Amino acid sequence: MTQAPARPAADRRRHDREIVALAVPAFGALVAEPLFVLADSAIVGHLGTAQLAGLGVASALLTTAVSVFVFLAYATTAAVARRVGAGDLQAAIRQGMDGVWLALLLGAAVIVAVLPTAPALVDLFGASHTAAPYATTYLRISALGIPAMLVVLAATGVLRGLQDTRTPLYVAVGGFVANAVLNVGLVYGAGLGIAGSAWGTVIAQCAMAAVYLVVVVRGARRHGASLRPDAAGIRACAQAGVPLLVRTLSLRAILMIATAVAARLGDADIAAHQIILSLWSLLAFALDAIAIAGQAIIGRFLGAGDTAGARDVCRRMVQWGAVVGVVLGLLVVVSRPAFLPLFTSDATVKHTALPALLLVALSQPVCGIVYVLDGVLMGAGDGPYLAGAMILTLAVFTPAALLVPVFGGGLTALWAAMALMMTVRMLTLWIRTRSGRWLVTGATR
Structure with missing residues (x-):
């Protein structure tokens, strides 16, 4: 009788520890993401008002494009976590790889769509005639990093499903630091202006995606999961999203x-x-x-x-x-x-x-x-x-x-x-x- 209330209390403490262990690093990673835009704005802002206005328009377009595909993280997290709970880590990693392949395919499609239509998209968002050239330049270069951004979303979902939110935090912080350093060096050191800011962000995003892929590939090899694209798995991942x-x-x-x-x-x-x-x-x-x-x-x-x-x-x-x-x-x-x-x-x-x-x-x-x-x-x-x-x-x-x-x-x-x-x-x-x-x-x- 005396031990009956202890189990619910113990369960609550266990749940609390797990929630905190996952939520705190996740919060840090979420906060780090918008810092990319803030860093770009702070650096480009010193180039002039037209450049900053162009960055604002291009960033709004890019943020909208990426937020549309946030399901890559959400759907992958749920699917991978289920397989982890079932004790099948090989299938969990395989599910995650399907999400990564889908991210690459979607990213390639976005590049094909954005590059030729960048001026029209910028005009649609109401950029002034002085800001539009800068917005178009930034958008076209940054679009090249969209596949990497989507891979980051999918791979983040894989790690969250594996109950790991610390690695996404470390990658997000590292990406923010690299982005800031590259932007300063390319914008001012190399004299590339707003194009330098875009290239710095693309390089940082590609580096983040590479780190995630290394982590996921190591997990796949450790558990014997295939790395090859599976059409049925990719299709199922897309349908779930x-x-x-x-x-x-x-x-x-x-x-x-x-x-x-x-x-x-x-x-x-x-x-x-x-x-x-x-x-x-x-x-x-x-x-x-x-x-x-x-x-x-x-x-x-x-x-x-x-x-x-x-x-x-x-x-x-x-x-x-x-x-x-x-x-x-x-x-x-x-x-x-x-x-x-x-x-x-x-x-x-x-x-x-x-x-x-x-x-x-x-x-x-x-x-x-x-x-x-x-x-x-x-x-x-x-x-x-x-x-x-x-x-x-x-x-x-x-x-x-x-x-x-x-x-x-x-x-x-x-x-x-x-x-x-x-x-x-x-x-x-x-x-x-x-x-x-x-x-x-x-x-x-």
């Missing part, structure tokens, strides 16, 4: 609609919106790190056929998401007097941003639960449901956002619509996890 692609595109559509509505509200509103959106994205990194841990752990439990363990860790991770969300919300409230002046000295912009900032703070516990449950269902390979739920969320958010300019409320009303969007996501994800239909066991789903 389609629902997650739909989910990602729906989420991107929500963010684009929000920005478009903010732009219609006026200059102060769009400026304040960009500040709030930047903060929202930063907070998302912390919450996404827990979701990544969820993908890896849930996939492993289901691969091992342990539905009770999957339920337990899901419950514990929801608690983590809610608590971290509360902490982040409090940090936003406490830091708001210092945060807004970092971005603007315009009193109107600060006044416009403050109510929206408080809404972001209040919604963080909901965001924490959303990210965790999203990661749990990704780890379970429940992509079709995630796609449908996100389409439903988009259908609810779109009219709510588009009615803001009609009925008023300004940026505060727009971010209330964003909070509504996260609430709808939470409800759809909570209903699914409560149903238990995601608890499909086995090495494959």
